[in-house]
Amino acid sequence: MDYNYPDEMKTRLRKIEGQVRGVLRMMEEGKSCKEVVAQMSAVRNASDKAIAQIVAENLHQCILAEQAGGNQDTQKIVKEAVELLVKSH
Template structure:
């Protein structure tokens, strides 16, 4: 199975990477805990959105393949939801 990892999602992840570098810079500069935690919260939110996008983009293809193989597509949907819930 070929998974879909678009340039858009890769761009999102590079942006998150930059945000993490920014958090480290804030720490090196001894910035306030409030500023660091605020930026970490932004990183977490961005990562959550990236995960949701990856699951959404790939779930459709997984369902099609599962159905064509005679499998249970509902099980795949439940697994995708569990994956997203566990990530929080």
């Protein structure tokens, strides 16, 4: 099944991309380790939220597709989504 990612998700990733560029710039400018790590932590948190959003939206779409096909047992799909989230940490 092809998935059409909403613009909101792409915008979120572009913001993360900008944050990563900012961290690189900080390193090039010789900013302190504390400042760099704080920004990298912010990047990680933003990335974790993006992953959760993508998995949740995909889960929603997969459940709707299964139900439209007559399958009401969506437990396998939910389990796969949880495994994706666990694997991402």
